Amino acid sequence: MKPVALVYHPIFIEHNLGPGHPETPDRLKAILEAFKDLHNDPRFIWPEPPEAAPEEVALVHDPRYVDWVRKTCETGGAFYPALEGQLAPVSYSAALRAAGAVVAACTKVWDGEWGGAFALVRPPGHHAVRNSAMGFCIFNNIAIGAAWLLQNRGANSILIVDFDVHHGNGTQEAFWANPQVSYFSTHQFPHYPGSGAEFERGQDEGEGATLNAPLEAGSDDAEILSAFNDKLVPWADARKPEILLISAGFDAYEFDPLSGLKVTTEGFRLMARILKGIAEKHCNGRWVIALEGGYHLTSLGENARVFLDEIMNYS
Numbered sequence: 001m002k003p004v005a006l007v008y009h010p011i012f013i014e015h016n017l018g019p020g021h022p023e024t025p026d027r028l029k030a031i032l033e034a035f036k037d038l039h040n041d042p043r044f045i046w047p048e049p050p051e052a053a054p055e056e057v058a059l060v061h062d063p064r065y066v067d068w069v070r071k072t073c074e075t076g077g078a079f080y081p082a083l084e085g086q087l088a089p090v091s092y093s094a095a096l097r098a099a100g101a102v103v104a105a106c107t108k109v110w111d112g113e114w115g116g117a118f119a120l121v122r123p124p125g126h127h128a129v130r131n132s133a134m135g136f137c138i139f140n141n142i143a144i145g146a147a148w149l150l151q152n153r154g155a156n157s158i159l160i161v162d163f164d165v166h167h168g169n170g171t172q173e174a175f176w177a178n179p180q181v182s183y184f185s186t187h188q189f190p191h192y193p194g195s196g197a198e199f200e201r202g203q204d205e206g207e208g209a210t211l212n213a214p215l216e217a218g219s220d221d222a223e224i225l226s227a228f229n230d231k232l233v234p235w236a237d238a239r240k241p242e243i244l245l246i247s248a249g250f251d252a253y254e255f256d257p258l259s260g261l262k263v264t265t266e267g268f269r270l271m272a273r274i275l276k277g278i279a280e281k282h283c284n285g286r287w288v289i290a291l292e293g294g295y296h297l298t299s300l301g302e303n304a305r306v307f308l309d310e311i312m313n314y315s
């Protein structure tokens, strides 16, 4: 059995935007607590991820933006309204490391060295756009991982599934006109950041390579699972992905303070089962999970754990 990698680095905890900020280090601490016993479980390894090179980040972002983040952090961090949050001095290194963790996960899983990977990263990534941070995200980790596989492994069909309660506008933007990366998202709609309507399907060569399944506030397991079963599964059959990348935001949880959706822990488990089925059917079992949102601190660990357990066990 190939090991499943839990890709983590302490700098993901050091990245701290200050008291009262919902994107708190306590989120990742809660997941680490729920994964504690996996340090002694022979099915898992805990590799230390490298920082992504700025040139790798620039596969998705404007190099001038990447350098602006570096300078801002080097000069002590600064408030910048477009960031909708703060950059702490350590944030540039943390963001490079988060992108590096997802690139490493994508590479090793693609190459068959790892039987799957969960990148336990902060800051999250899916809102970050080419020229700006957004919604607690600095660099778009999963988009950088996908772009890296296109460039360095000759990947031809990548599927990104994003079930964070917020639409992954940055990921959608990165591959809007690219037929090689299929982007599927379930999210509350209307909600932050405003994008993710059903008619958003990509353009030019990428027309049809984006599929949004917006959900009204109050939607629960039945609605999100039906989006997975009735929209995602047949679409994946048509897209025939070589690898499945998952933007795992657990903020669609029924008690999450940033969510109006009502997904339960059991709902996350059943979503993992469907995703595993897609990875088995199309991707030679290759799956990579990147942590996005999730703000209900007492249930976040359990939800992430149940998701991981199910994606490993179902066959």
Ligand SMILES: [Zn+2]
Residues within 6 Å of the ligand: 164, 165, 166, 249, 251, 292, 293, 294
């Ligand atoms: Zn979110």
